[in-house]
Amino acid sequence: MLHAASSAPNLIEVIVEDARLGGPQLSAFSTFTRLRRLALSAGRRPPNVPPWTFRGESTNVKAYLGILAPQLTDLEISGDLCDLSTLAQNSWPHLRSLIMTGHAPARRYTELSTVAARMPGLRAMHMNFSVYCEGPWAQPPAFIYSAPPTATEQSPSFATTLPCIESLALSNVYLSYDTILEQLPDRLVSLRILACHDFPPAGTPDNVETPRWPRRFPLSEPNAFRIVHRTSCMVALTELFLALDFLPTPGLVRAIAESCPQLRVLELDYKLYDEPHKAPGPFHSFSSMSDALSLLGSLIELHISVVCLDATYPVFAEDGDHSTIGQFFPFVESLAHRMPALVTVWLSYNVNSSYIIKPVGWYKFIVEVDSQGKPVVRHEWTSGVGWPHRGAKAK
Numbered sequence: 001m002l003h004a005a006s007s008a009p010n011l012i013e014v015i016v017e018d019a020r021l022g023g024p025q026l027s028a029f030s031t032f033t034r035l036r037r038l039a040l041s042a043g044r045r046p047p048n049v050p051p052w053t054f055r056g057e058s059t060n061v062k063a064y065l066g067i068l069a070p071q072l073t074d075l076e077i078s079g080d081l082c083d084l085s086t087l088a089q090n091s092w093p094h095l096r097s098l099i100m101t102g103h104a105p106a107r108r109y110t111e112l113s114t115v116a117a118r119m120p121g122l123r124a125m126h127m128n129f130s131v132y133c134e135g136p137w138a139q140p141p142a143f144i145y146s147a148p149p150t151a152t153e154q155s156p157s158f159a160t161t162l163p164c165i166e167s168l169a170l171s172n173v174y175l176s177y178d179t180i181l182e183q184l185p186d187r188l189v190s191l192r193i194l195a196c197h198d199f200p201p202a203g204t205p206d207n208v209e210t211p212r213w214p215r216r217f218p219l220s221e222p223n224a225f226r227i228v229h230r231t232s233c234m235v236a237l238t239e240l241f242l243a244l245d246f247l248p249t250p251g252l253v254r255a256i257a258e259s260c261p262q263l264r265v266l267e268l269d270y271k272l273y274d275e276p277h278k279a280p281g282p283f284h285s286f287s288s289m290s291d292a293l294s295l296l297g298s299l300i301e302l303h304i305s306v307v308c309l310d311a312t313y314p315v316f317a318e319d320g321d322h323s324t325i326g327q328f329f330p331f332v333e334s335l336a337h338r339m340p341a342l343v344t345v346w347l348s349y350n351v352n353s354s355y356i357i358k359p360v361g362w363y364k365f366i367v368e369v370d371s372q373g374k375p376v377v378r379h380e381w382t383s384g385v386g387w388p389h390r391g392a393k394a395k
Helices: 027-031 051-068 084-088 112-116 221-233 250-259 286-293 324-338
Strands: 013-019 037-042 074-078 097-101 124-127 167-171 190-194 239-244 265-270 301-307 344-350 360-369 375-380
Touching: 027 051, 051 084, 084 112, 190 221, 221 239, 221 250, 250 265, 250 286, 286 301, 286 324, 301 324, 324 344, 324 360, 324 375
Parallel strands: 013 037, 037 074, 074 097, 097 124, 124 167, 167 190, 190 239, 239 265, 265 301, 301 344
Antiparallel strands: 344 360, 360 375
């Protein structure tokens, strides 16, 4: 297919999805002299196929990235196809957006700031990595974004290397000696700390405890407060997403409002609804959460995890009513009256169903203004399951 595409040298964008790029070197890329945007994602490795079957893959990717690096403005690529050292070996003078998907490339260590130094014009860097595990009890390979304290040569900090970056996403920051959270640039407009994960491959035995495989690493409460404290220096920050291992608390929301009252989009996502051995912690009353959120007067869009729907878990402390939609409406109406800029609210809860792959449901609410200028809340029906779709590419 790529060789056939080489007959169209004026191509500006090439997207190859769920492919394995083995075989001979893909010389067709040398003809794409006007290519500006490239997206490559790797398909899942077939069962019982050893990894060395795709040995030529990294060689191919390395070869054509070397050809295209001087001209690309946007690159989206899987960590299964390309590690950070490959990116660091090339100069990317025009690259403005880098998105990495797939699995964290832990085959060799390269500091994120070393890669960033090769991309001086970068404005968006999204490291949307899932953690790779061989099995339900296997430990994930170590992947770090910043140099460990034992490194003999320290690279410049990430903030120093890319002082003008506007959009940053980091997934699964899980090693205690990774210092990337202390290196967040001050000029960020959008910051997303993710906990991306895969689902077990087809054919996983029913007796395997699948929630422990694969792993993902959302933020603990202390780390969440560390990041919020750091955002106080980000005067341009308008979008903040934090993947949490605890249900959001009024204290966390108040800290966010104090550090960055200018926020327009806030997402606080509890990521461990489906972990049987992880209790989400107490859910605070809707009234206390409403008081805290009302401090964010510029907020337009809110995504927040609020309850864990389990028959044995007293999630509704106010009156014991387990009618979720009945409980959510007064909460959102309270927000609408106290937050004049608010337009959209997403609230998540645990479905607690063995029939749903992603056991998380979301209610979407729209805030409108009636003829008398008063806010009116309506519920907009969605699929009800899973995280609401949002564009992955930063502009």
